[in-house]
Amino acid sequence: MKKYAVRNIRLCTKDCLCLFVCPTGAADTENSIIDRTKCIGCGACAESCPSGAISMVPLAYPAQQVKDPAVITVLDRLSASKAVQEKMALQIAEQSPSDSLYRLMKAIAGSERLLEADLLREAGYMLPQSEEVHTLLKQLPEEYPGLPKEILKQLLDLLGR
Numbered sequence: 001m002k003k004y005a006v007r008n009i010r011l012c013t014k015d016c017l018c019l020f021v022c023p024t025g026a027a028d029t030e031n032s033i034i035d036r037t038k039c040i041g042c043g044a045c046a047e048s049c050p051s052g053a054i055s056m057v058p059l060a061y062p063a064q065q066v067k068d069p070a071v072i073t074v075l076d077r078l079s080a081s082k083a084v085q086e087k088m089a090l091q092i093a094e095q096s097p098s099d100s101l102y103r104l105m106k107a108i109a110g111s112e113r114l115l116e117a118d119l120l121r122e123a124g125y126m127l128p129q130s131e132e133v134h135t136l137l138k139q140l141p142e143e144y145p146g147l148p149k150e151i152l153k154q155l156l157d158l159l160g161r
């Protein structure tokens with residue numbers, strides 16, 4: 001799988017080892033972002049970086065796994081129940097007579113929200129490569145005419161499957 005290097009500038013301590021080992025000069029840029037057009041994916045920079053600031057990421061991700069409709073149905077049902085539980089926890093939090101109960105209910109609501117998002121992602125709805133996301137992005141300009149159509153088109157092209 002072809003990969004290229006990405007630098008996390010928050011971790012970078014600027015000791016510049018990557019610049020010396022990079023055979024193409026891709027790591028040596030004004031804005032600290034590794035030049036993808038020059039990067040040949042050799043990984044030398046990532047291996048030399050003492051801060052773990054460079055990661056090698058795939059150029060293209062594998063196609064989304066096709067889910068069994070029965071699995072999607074169960075995931076949908078579970079995520080809907082998590083949404084109800086989140087709402088209930090928030091309602092209890094709002095009426096809570098004590099700070100500790102309030103914080104407990106908020107924590108439960110937050111946890112339900114995370115589970116909900118995970119379940120929906122598993123069902124394929126939130127993966128950028130999914131058909132649902134593509135359909136949604138294509139429909140957005142009709143629903144919200146003010147959105148920049150050209151940017152949406154670029155996003156769709158970048159997310160191309």
Ligand code: SF4
Binds near residue numbers: 048053
């Ligand atoms: S080797 Fe790592 S820490 Fe050093 S400049 Fe390169 S990315 Fe930054």
Ligand code: SF4
Binds near residue numbers: 005021022040041
């Ligand atoms: S992976 Fe290789 S070519 Fe790409 S930036 Fe790192 S050292 Fe340079």
